[in-house]
Structure formats: structure tokens, C-alpha cells
Amino acid sequence: MIFEPNNSTDIISLIPLASAGFVFILGIFVFLSNWRATLNRIFFFYSISITIWFFGTYKMFFACENAETAMFWDRFIYIGVIFIPSISYHFSIAFANLRRQRKFVFLGYLISIVFLFFIKNPLFTDKLFVYKWGCHTIAGPLHNVFLVLFFVGIIALFANIYIKIKQAKEKIEKIQARYAFTALLILSFGALGFLPAYKIAIFPIAYFSGLICAIILAYAILRHHLFEIRVIAAELLTFATWFVLLIRLLLENNWQNRIIDGMLLVLIIFFGLLLIRSVIKEIEQKDNLEKLTLKLEAANERLKQLDEAKSEFLSIASHQLRTPLTTIKGVTSMLLEEFWGKLNEEQKKHLDQIYQSEERLLKLVEDLLDITRIEAGRMQFNFKPTSLEELIDGQIKELRPMAVKKSLYLHFIKFKSPLPKVLVDAHKIEQVIQNLIDNAIKYTDAGEITITLEPTDDHLLFSIKDTGSGITKSIQPFLFEKFQRGPRATTHYTEGAGLGLYWAGKVIRAHNGKIWVESEGENEGSVFYFTLPIIKEA
CATH class of the missing domain: 1.20.1070.10 (Rhodopsin 7-helix transmembrane proteins)
Structure with a gap:
């Protein structure tokens, strides 16, 4: 056949x-x-x-x-x-x-x-x-x-x-x-x-x-x-081109054309391999970056868990500390009032030191409790229409003796016309104002402290400017984080724990406001600001 x-x-x-x-x-x-x-x-x-x-x-x-x-x-x-x-x-x-x-x-x-x-x-x-x-x-x-x-x-x-x-x-x-x-x-x-x-x-x-x-x-x-x-798309395109050229080469009967097709196939293979190699390298870098991102996310999640555990521990520890401290404070107060008998001046001096230390410890415990409540979402707010000017006046009156003692000029420049009220928890905002004024007095050795309050769009802008030690640019971004204090604070005022501004930031943000600081640097003074939304008229 x-x-x-x-x-x-x-x-x-x-x-x-x-x-x-x-x-x-x-x-x-x-x-x-x-x-x-x-x-x-x-x-x-x-x-x-x-x-x-x-x-x-x-x-x-x-x-x-x-x-x-x-x-x-x-x-x-x-x-x-x-x-x-x-x-x-x-x-x-x-x-x-x-x-x-x-x-x-x-x-x-x-x-x-x-x-x-x-x-x-x-x-x-x-x-x-x-x-x-x-x-x-x-x-x-x-x-x-x-x-x-x-x-x-x-x-x-x-x-x-x-x-x-x-x-x-x-x-x-x-x-x-x-x-x-x-x-x-x-x-x-x-x-x-x-x-x-x-x-x-x-x-x-x-x-x-x-x-x-x-x-x-x-x-x-x-x-x-x-x-x-x-x-990847580059590989598909490259291999498809190789396949077509290879079939064309095998089907070609003319030897001259076959040589040309063969040379073209070799060139396409060479440049195709370079293309694929570069694209694969880029994809590998992207994959490595994604893996690193996942690791960072896992590490961040772990840090959050540890932070929550720490906050829970602080809450429990603070609760356990507050009761004995309150008892000690009460007994010390009764001793100073000579409830159980007369005291000499030396005894009164030492008891007064104990009492002041207990005051600081109780304040620290209260700050820790407030922070853990905020972070756990358990902080309760009592929002009411409030005059921010009245809160400022009250705190200036209370803290003026501290300023006078240091020969500082503490004054409040009021706006030329009555300001609208804000919807806030008066007690907590009062604590924020107190904290900012207290800090200004502590870190200012000479000069003045000026407080202003003025409307900006739909917010009230509070500012407190001092002529004190100032804050370096490198520290400013971290000043409202937990346990953060400036260099002078750690050397001159060792009693603080670095929680006041952190707590103030949490409270202001809970009121849909903003808080920040501006300073040209060390020994250049500083200005602290916060905003609170104005009550909109119906």
C-alpha cells in the first residue's frame, strides 16, 4: 500500500x-x-x-x-x-x-x-x-x-x-x-x-x-x-509569541526564510527572558512587601492586645490602690487636725509631707483610671450646653495664686462679643483647661501666660500662650502620647507621669475637637490650642 x-x-x-x-x-x-x-x-x-x-x-x-x-x-x-x-x-x-x-x-x-x-x-x-x-x-x-x-x-x-x-x-x-x-x-x-x-x-x-x-x-x-x-501577562504574551514563531519556523520550506525566522525566534526568546525576569523580580519584591506588611499587621495586632492587657492591668491596679490610699489620706488628715491629740511642729511637717504625697498618688491613680476608661470605651460623658468662657474664668481664679507666687502675669483676653455655648462635659473640659494652665505655670519661670478664646467657622478656638521653656520640634509630634514628657519636665518636674496631655487629647477628640501645640523650640515659649464645635442653632 x-x-x-x-x-x-x-x-x-x-x-x-x-x-x-x-x-x-x-x-x-x-x-x-x-x-x-x-x-x-x-x-x-x-x-x-x-x-x-x-x-x-x-x-x-x-x-x-x-x-x-x-x-x-x-x-x-x-x-x-x-x-x-x-x-x-x-x-x-x-x-x-x-x-x-x-x-x-x-x-x-x-x-x-x-x-x-x-x-x-x-x-x-x-x-x-x-x-x-x-x-x-x-x-x-x-x-x-x-x-x-x-x-x-x-x-x-x-x-x-x-x-x-x-x-x-x-x-x-x-x-x-x-x-x-x-x-x-x-x-x-x-x-x-x-x-x-x-x-x-x-x-x-x-x-x-x-x-x-x-x-x-x-x-x-x-x-x-x-x-x-x-x-503573569508578560509571560503569556512572550510564550505565545515563541509558540507562533516556532510553528512558523517548522512549517517554512524556504531555507533562507527559515534562517531569518530562526534568528528572529532567538532574539525574541532572549528579550522575552529579560522581560520575564524583570517582571518576576518586581512581583517577588511586591510579594515580599506583602509578606512584610502581613507580619507588621500581625505584630501590630499583638501590640494592641498587649496594650489592652496593660490597660486592663492598670485599671485593676488603680482600683486596688485607690481604696488604701484614700484610707491613708483620711487618717493623715485626721492626724493633722489633731483628732487624737496635740502634735508638735516637727510631727505636723512630716505628716503634711505624707498628705501631699498621698494627694499626688491619688491624682495619678485617678488619671490612670480615666485613661483606662477612655481606652476601653467605658468613659461616661455628661454633655450639656456650657459657656467655655465661664470654665476658663473659674480655672484662672483657682490657679492665679500659683502664677502670682512665681511673679507671672496670667490673663484672659476675652472676645469682644458674647460667644456661643458648646455641648460638652463641663467637668472634663474644666480638667483639660486646668491641666493646660497648670503646665504653663510650671514650665514658665518669667514673663506672662495669655489665654484667648475666639470663634472660627463652626468651632471655638482656645489658646494658651506662655513665655516658658518651649518644646523642640522633634518632641512635638509625640507630646500627646502616653508617658511622653519634654526634657525639662523629666529633669525639673519629676512628679508628673506624662499622662495629662494624653488624657486631654483623648477628651478633646471625644468631643469631636482637635488639640495641638506650636513652639519655635527650646526657650522660645509655646502655644497650646484646642477646638470644640459650637452648638448649631435649630
Whole structure:
């Protein structure tokens, strides 16, 4: 029977060529995505074997009229096919991570190498069988032995991947294994290509197996990150270009055009690799940044938990401290009032020191309790329409003796017309004002302290300016945080705990206001501001 190619057979011949090109490109893609991974390297060599098989099939298709050429390409095919059982087995144990079976891998490759030396021997294949859809060399006794080993390798492949499906703990691993199982099962139909070796003419269904297998694997890579690959647009475009140019090169009959296409393919591969490498590097940097962000978020969450635990501890400790301190203060007060008998001046002096220390401790405990209440969202506010001017007047009257004692001029410049009221918790805002005036007096050795209050849009703006020690620029952003104090505060006024401004900031923000400080630097004085919203008229 003489094989005569026609239009339909020409179309069929393009299928193994497309399979060879697609499988080869897919193998390069998997290899370049992570060449350090053992599984990726094995798959690359797997794809080379399959590419040799399908490319040889394509070339043999047009050589059937010349027995010598046809037998050359058939033996070329077996160079790839002989290694398929051993590579299939190797791939399966790497994919399923079956370390105990690794000792058989070397044996598999050794058997493949032995058969490689017999592909030209008549005992392996001899003569040519020509049929309607192509041609094939006729199998000899050694081919029968090879066929048994071929199916042993393929059966082991599916058995190991099935083990992977059953043992996979993650859902994504099961999905990946199922896709790999399906793709390689379809590829195994390529074994039907052995039937013509036994003079069984069959429509070349095997030609389609490589292309379908490659398409399924490509989908598994794109959709389910098979081989742990994250595909990017640059890679898809580059490999698609390679595939088109490779097919064009193989189909070109003119040697001059083939050389040009080959040079173009080499250039496209070179620049494509540079592009992919740069994009992958950028993605890796982005991934590292995302991982770092997640770590920082986890650390931040942990810090929040620790901060909450600390606040809870402070709340409990403060409650436990307040009761005995109040008792001590009461008893000390009664002793100073000579409730249990007369005291001499020395005794009164020491008792007064105890009383003052108890006052400071109680104030610190109250501050800690207020802060823990605010942070826990348990602080209760009694909002009422209030005149901010009256609150300021009250605090100036109370604290003026302290200013007079230091020869400081403390005055309040009132606005020229009556100011609207604000909706606030009068007691807490009064404490904020008291804290700011008290600080101004403490940190001002000479000069004056000026307080102003004026309307700005829908807010009242409070300011207190002093001619005191000032605040450096580096400290200002952190001044309203817990336990933060300026350098002079830590050296000259050691009694404070750095909670007053933090508490003031919390209270003002709870009233939908703002608080900040301005200072040109050390010894340049400072100005503290806060705003509170005006009650809108109905």
C-alpha cells in the first residue's frame, strides 16, 4: 500500500506539530518559572521527550514514501519515547513526594539507556508498515519487552498521582493532582500510536493527546497554580509569541526564510527572558512587601492586645490602690487636725509631707483610671450646653495664686462679643483647661501666660500662650502620647507621669475637637490650642 498525503492528512499532520510546539513551550515555561524546583526540572525533561515524540511523528508523516527516511524519523521518535516510562515514574514520585520509591528511579533510567542502544537493532524494529494515515516501523521481540516496561511506568505514574489525591490535605493540592491525573491520562492515549507497529491500522487519535494534555496542564497552571506557578501577562504574551514563531519556523520550506525566522525566534526568546525576569523580580519584591506588611499587621495586632492587657492591668491596679490610699489620706488628715491629740511642729511637717504625697498618688491613680476608661470605651460623658468662657474664668481664679507666687502675669483676653455655648462635659473640659494652665505655670519661670478664646467657622478656638521653656520640634509630634514628657519636665518636674496631655487629647477628640501645640523650640515659649464645635442653632 502506498501512502499518498491529501488535504485531510495534511491537516492531521499539523496536530503533532502543534502538540510538539505547545508541549515544548509549556516545558520551558515551567522550567523558567522555578528552575530550582525538582518537579519543574523533571517536567521540563518530560516535555522534551514528548516533543521529540510528536515532532518526529510530524516529520515521519511526510517521509512514508521513502522507507529509509521514514525509519530514520521513527528511530528519532524512540529517542524520546524510550525515556517516557522512566521520566513518568520519576515525575510521579516527585509530584506525590514519595521518597521511599526514589531508589527505583535510577533503575528506570538505566533500563531506558539500555534500550536506547537497541533502537537501530532489527530485534527492536524492522521494515516499514504503510497504512492510510501514515507509516510505522514493525515491532520486533525487544519492542515487546519495551512495551511491557512502558506500561509498567505509566501504571506507576497514575498509581502515585492517585496516592497524592488521596493523601493531599489541602483542597488546592487535590485539585492540582486531579488536573495532572486527567492531563496525563489523556496523554497516555498516545500509546495507541504503537498499534501500527503491530500492523494495526488506526486513525491517529494519538496525535491529539499531546495537545489536549498541554492545554489541560496550562489551564491548571493558570487557574490553580500547578507547579506553584503564578502566571503573569508578560509571560503569556512572550510564550505565545515563541509558540507562533516556532510553528512558523517548522512549517517554512524556504531555507533562507527559515534562517531569518530562526534568528528572529532567538532574539525574541532572549528579550522575552529579560522581560520575564524583570517582571518576576518586581512581583517577588511586591510579594515580599506583602509578606512584610502581613507580619507588621500581625505584630501590630499583638501590640494592641498587649496594650489592652496593660490597660486592663492598670485599671485593676488603680482600683486596688485607690481604696488604701484614700484610707491613708483620711487618717493623715485626721492626724493633722489633731483628732487624737496635740502634735508638735516637727510631727505636723512630716505628716503634711505624707498628705501631699498621698494627694499626688491619688491624682495619678485617678488619671490612670480615666485613661483606662477612655481606652476601653467605658468613659461616661455628661454633655450639656456650657459657656467655655465661664470654665476658663473659674480655672484662672483657682490657679492665679500659683502664677502670682512665681511673679507671672496670667490673663484672659476675652472676645469682644458674647460667644456661643458648646455641648460638652463641663467637668472634663474644666480638667483639660486646668491641666493646660497648670503646665504653663510650671514650665514658665518669667514673663506672662495669655489665654484667648475666639470663634472660627463652626468651632471655638482656645489658646494658651506662655513665655516658658518651649518644646523642640522633634518632641512635638509625640507630646500627646502616653508617658511622653519634654526634657525639662523629666529633669525639673519629676512628679508628673506624662499622662495629662494624653488624657486631654483623648477628651478633646471625644468631643469631636482637635488639640495641638506650636513652639519655635527650646526657650522660645509655646502655644497650646484646642477646638470644640459650637452648638448649631435649630
